[in-house]
Each structure stands twice: as C-alpha cells, then as structure tokens.
Amino acid sequence: MKKFFKILAVLLLLVLVYLRIEIYPQLDLISGFASKSVASGHFIDNRSLETIKQGDNDIDKIDWATNEIDDAERFVTSKVYGFKERKAIYREGLGATLINDDFDVSKPYETPKRTQLKRALPFPFGDLELKDTAFTNIDYQKLNTTVENAFDKKGIKNKRTRSVIVIYKDKIIAEKYDVGFNKNSKILGWSMTKSITGTLFGILQKQGKIDIDKPAPIDEWATDSRKNITLNDLLHMNSGLEWEENYEKISDATKMLFQAEDMGKLQLEKPKQFAPNTHWNYSSGTTNLLSKILRNKFKTHQDYLDFWYSSLLDKIGMNSALVETDMAGNFVGSSYGWATTRDWAKFGLLYLHKGNWNGEQLFDESWAKYVATPTNTSNGRYGAHFWLNAGGYFPDVPRDMFYASGYQGQMVAVFPSHDLVIVRMGLSEDFDFNGFLSEVVGSLKN
Structure with missing residues (x-):
C-alpha cells in the first residue's frame, strides 16, 4: 500500500510540474x-x-x-x-x-473624428434602398443553393458561417445571415485588418507623402543591419526580421496581442535573420509596426486617428467600421478591425474598381496591381498585405482572385475578371472555400 501511495505521489508531482511549466x-x-x-x-x-x-x-x-x-x-x-x-x-x-495593472484608466484620451457622408445613391455608394436587379447571365438557383449550403443546418456546428454576401457589377445578388446576425451586425475581421492597414500606404503614396521603395523611417534601424529594409519589404512580409506567428503556444504573436502595451514595438526590436526580399514570413508584428510607422507620419496623435477614417473607411461609407487600439493608443492594424458584412464588401469593391470610389481615386490604379502581384518568396500565395490565388492554392477558383483573409475563415475575395466580390464571415477555417467560391463563380454563365 505504501508503494502505491508513493507512485501516486510521484504521478501527482509530475502532473503539477507539467501544469506549472506548460499550462500556467x-x-x-x-x-x-x-x-x-x-x-x-x-x-x-x-x-x-x-x-x-x-x-x-x-x-x-x-x-x-x-x-x-x-x-x-x-x-x-x-x-x-x-x-x-x-x-x-x-x-x-x-x-x-x-x-495591464499599470494602465491609467482615468487618463484622458483622443478618439477619431468620424464623418458619415449622406449620398442619394443606392448601395454601395449611397444610403438609398437597393433596387432589385436581375441579370440574365446568372443561374440564381445554383447561386442561392450554393449560398444556402455555406451555412450549417439547425443544431450543427460545422461550417459555422455567420454571413455571406455576393456582389456582381456593384449589385448584391445574394446575401444571407446566420441566426442572431443581420446586415447591421458588426463582425471582427481579424487579419483582414492587415489589408486595411496596407491600403493606407497606397493612399499616402498617391498623395506623395511616402515612398514605399525607400528604407523604413525607423531611427532605431539607421545604424545597424536593418537600415536597408524598405516599406515595400514590410508590406510584402519579406523583411527578413525574426518573428514567430504561432497561436498554439506562447509566441511573439500571442505576447504581442495579449501582453504588449505598444504592439508595434515588438517587431521593431527584432533582429534581422535574413536579407530583405529573400525570405517570406507572415507576421502580425510587421503590420503593427507599419501602424506605428503611420503614427510617426503625422504631427499629432489626433491626425493619425482621423486619417484611417477620413482617408479610407468613412470615405467609402464603411461607417460601421471600427479599428481597436492598443494601450499606447495605436491602431492594432494586424487584427482588430470590425465592420458589417456589407461594409467589408465595400472594401473589396474599392479594390475591384482599382482605388476609384464613385469617381474619386483614393489610390493609384497601379496599387491594386501591386497588392495582387506575388512576392517572389511566397509561391504565389501573398502580395502586399493581401493573399493571392496566383499559385492555384484554390485549384478550382480563378487565378486572378486576391483576398483579405482573417482567423476563423473571414474573407473578402475580389475577382477582377468577373466583376465580382464575395464576402464570407464565420468561425471555422475548415470551411470549403475552394468549393464555395468555385460554385459561386460557376453560377455566372459565360
């Protein structure tokens, strides 16, 4: 009996050690x-x-x-x-x-100034009710069946889709929401926010306020081996900086999102592992560093806060959109953008129209081509803060499709060759995007 209790005690000790080292x-x-x-x-x-x-x-x-x-x-x-x-x-x-415990909740803070432009136009450019539009080249039965099948049947949690919208030639041709969600529901885009952050650099470049081919304006890098890393390298996730993006354990990414006061600082302080433009490494830290770089482009914090909305989000009527900030007051450009499904679709439409929003050019047409051109180290998977299908990752989907993508299967997909934008929001990355997207595209008759 004593031997049994000794063994039990040893096992208990081992469990406690495991919990302390691995779980705590x-x-x-x-x-x-x-x-x-x-x-x-x-x-x-x-x-x-x-x-x-x-x-x-x-x-x-x-x-x-x-x-x-x-x-x-x-x-x-x-x-x-x-x-x-x-x-x-x-x-x-x-x-x-x-x-954290050091954060002063009583300290005054600035908030973005928002502008909601009223336009007497239907979606997506205005606030009027949608007009029913029937296209003779659409197989609506196939389209509606495909969209319906993207959702779980009652009592099942498998596909876990929350919303789908399909827009063809600027018209909504299909739209569906799961129980508890509707067109006014704001949904977190997770890493789709990266594509918003990247777009701001395209806007600044058109305004002549930034040159993405020049070294990143970071004083801390000016005298070391990182001095030649360009904004172009950062936008392509191709900087060569050290970073671990792993959400299954304590990593650079999890420490940044759930412990850091200034999220952009973590990537800024990382050493260079590879020469720039030689090694692709997806990094949320890089995007938050870009957000920090944006902050330094403005004289005041208020100007920085306003820019995200006045130059992009409110400009295209994404009035539901909200990008959350870290403790330092900087936008968490890697992960924390919220918007309704229709407003996420507007972001896709902006790229479908190559930066032109109802007659106003927000970024140069060349920027839309730039973000959809593969970086030379990603095997056709990644452009400039957008994911690509250039390498055929989705084998049955058009190769020119490029998309903003987020954790748990958030997607804003742009199909230039089909005048099409598809948005899917949900809670599962196991969703069959290849089948879903190819079926939607297939409902458009040639």
Whole structure:
C-alpha cells in the first residue's frame, strides 16, 4: 500500500510540474483573449455573454475562462479557475483594449473624428434602398443553393458561417445571415485588418507623402543591419526580421496581442535573420509596426486617428467600421478591425474598381496591381498585405482572385475578371472555400 501511495505521489508531482511549466504560463493569454473577446463582442456588437461563450469563445482552452461584464463602467474581467485575472476596457471610438495593472484608466484620451457622408445613391455608394436587379447571365438557383449550403443546418456546428454576401457589377445578388446576425451586425475581421492597414500606404503614396521603395523611417534601424529594409519589404512580409506567428503556444504573436502595451514595438526590436526580399514570413508584428510607422507620419496623435477614417473607411461609407487600439493608443492594424458584412464588401469593391470610389481615386490604379502581384518568396500565395490565388492554392477558383483573409475563415475575395466580390464571415477555417467560391463563380454563365 505504501508503494502505491508513493507512485501516486510521484504521478501527482509530475502532473503539477507539467501544469506549472506548460499550462500556467498560458493562463495569462487565455484570460486575456477571453476578456478582450467578450468586451469587444458585447460593447461593439451588443452580443450577450452567453452568445459570445457559445460562439466567439468556444475555443479550446479559451472556454476555461469565466467572464464578468460591468455594463456601467464598460469593462470585462476574466479568470481561469480563479487564476490570472485580466481586464479589458471599452472606450467609445477606440473599441476594447486589454490592459495591464499599470494602465491609467482615468487618463484622458483622443478618439477619431468620424464623418458619415449622406449620398442619394443606392448601395454601395449611397444610403438609398437597393433596387432589385436581375441579370440574365446568372443561374440564381445554383447561386442561392450554393449560398444556402455555406451555412450549417439547425443544431450543427460545422461550417459555422455567420454571413455571406455576393456582389456582381456593384449589385448584391445574394446575401444571407446566420441566426442572431443581420446586415447591421458588426463582425471582427481579424487579419483582414492587415489589408486595411496596407491600403493606407497606397493612399499616402498617391498623395506623395511616402515612398514605399525607400528604407523604413525607423531611427532605431539607421545604424545597424536593418537600415536597408524598405516599406515595400514590410508590406510584402519579406523583411527578413525574426518573428514567430504561432497561436498554439506562447509566441511573439500571442505576447504581442495579449501582453504588449505598444504592439508595434515588438517587431521593431527584432533582429534581422535574413536579407530583405529573400525570405517570406507572415507576421502580425510587421503590420503593427507599419501602424506605428503611420503614427510617426503625422504631427499629432489626433491626425493619425482621423486619417484611417477620413482617408479610407468613412470615405467609402464603411461607417460601421471600427479599428481597436492598443494601450499606447495605436491602431492594432494586424487584427482588430470590425465592420458589417456589407461594409467589408465595400472594401473589396474599392479594390475591384482599382482605388476609384464613385469617381474619386483614393489610390493609384497601379496599387491594386501591386497588392495582387506575388512576392517572389511566397509561391504565389501573398502580395502586399493581401493573399493571392496566383499559385492555384484554390485549384478550382480563378487565378486572378486576391483576398483579405482573417482567423476563423473571414474573407473578402475580389475577382477582377468577373466583376465580382464575395464576402464570407464565420468561425471555422475548415470551411470549403475552394468549393464555395468555385460554385459561386460557376453560377455566372459565360
């Protein structure tokens, strides 16, 4: 019997050591993700805690957290079995921010100035009701069946699609939402936000305020081996800087999103591993560094906050859009952009029209070609802050398709050869995009 208890004690000790080494360090990230997710979903899109628990937060380990919402003070706290409490606060105009114990919640802060232009035009360029439009070259039965099949049947959580919209020649030809969602629901685009961040550089370049082929304007790099890294390299995820993008463990990406005060600083401080333009490495840190670079292009923080909306989001009527900030006040350009499905579609339409929005050229036509041209180290998968199908990643989908892509299968897909934009928002990356996209395209008769 004594031998049995000794063995049991050893096993228990081994379990405790495993929990301490492998699990305990992750609790900070788990409760951080949970509190940020609940705060954003609840205060931005008015979702209930139960809805968020059953949808956004029903992820392995994240569902360990218990969450409490304070509607009066507008914050959320989360713990994992009583350990590692984290807090996320909500501020109008800035969204939800995961904070640490040093953050001064009483400190005054600036918010973006928003402008909602009223135009007596139908979607996508104005606010009037849509006009029914029938195209003779569309197989509507096939299209509607394809869209219907993109959603789960009642009681099943497999495809986990929340919304789909299909726009052909600027007209909505199909639109569907899952239970609990509608055209006014704001949905997190995750890494689709990267494509928004990249677009701002195209706008600045058209305005003659930036040259992407010149070295990145970072003082800390001026005297070391990183001095020749260009904005072009950063936009292509081709800088050669060290970075680990892994969400299954504690990595550069998770430490940035759930612990860092200034998210752009992490990539800025990383050493160079490879020569620029020789090694493609997808990096959320790079995008937040680009957001930090944008901040330094403006004299005041207010100008920086306003620019994202006045030059792009509000300019094209993405009035529902909100990009959240980190503790330093910089936009989390890698991950935290929210908008309705229709507004995400407007972003795709901007690129379909090569930067022209109802007669106004926001970025040069050449920029649309630039973002959709493969970087030479990605095997046709990546351009400049957009994903590509140039290498046939989706074998049955047109090769000219390029798209903004986000965690859990968010997608804004642009098909220049078909005058088509398709948006799918959801909660699963296992979704059959090849089949879905090819079927939608196939509903357009030649």
